[in-house]
Amino acid sequence: MVPMTDQTDRPFRFGVNMFTAGTGAEWRAKCRRAEELGYDVILVADHLGMPAPFPSLVAAGAVTERARLGTYVLNSGFSNPTLLAREVATTDQLTGGRLELGLGTGYAQAEHESAGLPFGSPRERVDHLAHTAAEVGRLLADPGHVPAAAQPRVPLVIGGAGDRVMRIAARHATTMAFTGGGTGPDGTPRLLDPAALEERVAAYRRFESEERPAGLAPAELNFLVQIVAVDGDPLAKTGGLIGDVTHMTEEELLSHPVLLSGSVTEIADRLHAHRVRYGFTYFTILEPYMEEFAPVLKHLRA
Numbered sequence: 001m002v003p004m005t006d007q008t009d010r011p012f013r014f015g016v017n018m019f020t021a022g023t024g025a026e027w028r029a030k031c032r033r034a035e036e037l038g039y040d041v042i043l044v045a046d047h048l049g050m051p052a053p054f055p056s057l058v059a060a061g062a063v064t065e066r067a068r069l070g071t072y073v074l075n076s077g078f079s080n081p082t083l084l085a086r087e088v089a090t091t092d093q094l095t096g097g098r099l100e101l102g103l104g105t106g107y108a109q110a111e112h113e114s115a116g117l118p119f120g121s122p123r124e125r126v127d128h129l130a131h132t133a134a135e136v137g138r139l140l141a142d143p144g145h146v147p148a149a150a151q152p153r154v155p156l157v158i159g160g161a162g163d164r165v166m167r168i169a170a171r172h173a174t175t176m177a178f179t180g181g182g183t184g185p186d187g188t189p190r191l192l193d194p195a196a197l198e199e200r201v202a203a204y205r206r207f208e209s210e211e212r213p214a215g216l217a218p219a220e221l222n223f224l225v226q227i228v229a230v231d232g233d234p235l236a237k238t239g240g241l242i243g244d245v246t247h248m249t250e251e252e253l254l255s256h257p258v259l260l261s262g263s264v265t266e267i268a269d270r271l272h273a274h275r276v277r278y279g280f281t282y283f284t285i286l287e288p289y290m291e292e293f294a295p296v297l298k299h300l301r302a
Contacts, residue, residue, distance in 0.1 A: 010220060010281040012271065014297055015041030016290045017072050017224075019050045024059065027051070031060040035067045037294040038301055041100065043072035043284060048111045054091045061095030069098045072284060073159040073177065075106030076128055077117060081135035089140060089149040097150030101136070102157035102177065105129045105165065126164045133158065133172045157222065161192075161200055163207070169219060170207040175282060177222040180258045181243055191243040193252050201278050222282040223274070227259045228289035230296065234261030260293070267296045
């Protein structure tokens with residue numbers, strides 16, 4: 001077991017999650033621009049109808065120098081752990097040891113049906129995530145594994161909010177990623193209110209204090225920002241949120257980390273407040289807001 005630590009000591013990191021396809025030239029230009037703007041991580045989602053993660057990251061690595069490169073997050077139900085370990089090791093080598101592997105259970109049943117893959121029950125999907133995380137880690141740690149990864153340990157990001165997923169992260173992950181997602185009484189997607197999100201983070205910290213292997217440092221905490229509104233009307237954009245928010249007051253919504261609104265200085269202050277309240281030090285910005293968030297990033301760096 002490892003003791004819980006004060007996450008506020010960690011420096012901020014910011015990733016941008018790319019999910020629109022284009023030509024090779026357009027992709028390379030977009031990745032170069034993300035690095036120029038100061039983003040720490042270039043991320044690729046894993047959904048049908050979006051760019052394939054690993055070749056996209058290899059292409060990003062060829063035109064960037066500093067940025068880390070990650071999957072955010074892979075649907076573990078799409079992958080066989082042995083084949084995935086080969087993809088991870090190869091991509092890590094081709095990107096100079098900059099890969100960060102993100103894994104989740106997958107949640108889009110229609111994508112599984114389109115691919116001809118079983119969707120499985122929630123329990124089965126979490127079981128497969130646990131098996132994948134453990135097996136890929138075992139294979140990459142094997143000195144005889146060919147190809148070998150460039151990094152001694154490829155950082156692992158686990159995304160989710162349920163107790164079992166967070167326990168997997170507590171045992172294996174270098175980063176625990178939160179989306180703020182939950183479900184309403186009727187099973188439809190519903191964003192957690194700030195107090196409920198705080199409870200989920202506290203639950204993860206309990207699991208980590210109980211189950212973290214000795215020698216593995218406490219995980220970095222990541223959060224997915226869905227909307228950025230710099231000097232605009234933040235409530236005008238709430239229709240783009242994934243999940244119902246009608247149970248929240250306006251004050252709760254405007255203070256929620258899923259929505260960053262206000263002036264550049266106000267948003268920077270909100271990020272500091274989220275770091276204190278939740279322990280989030282790594283924030284993922286969606287591609288449509290890459291440019292809009294850039295002045296906040298510059299302000300924080302300064």
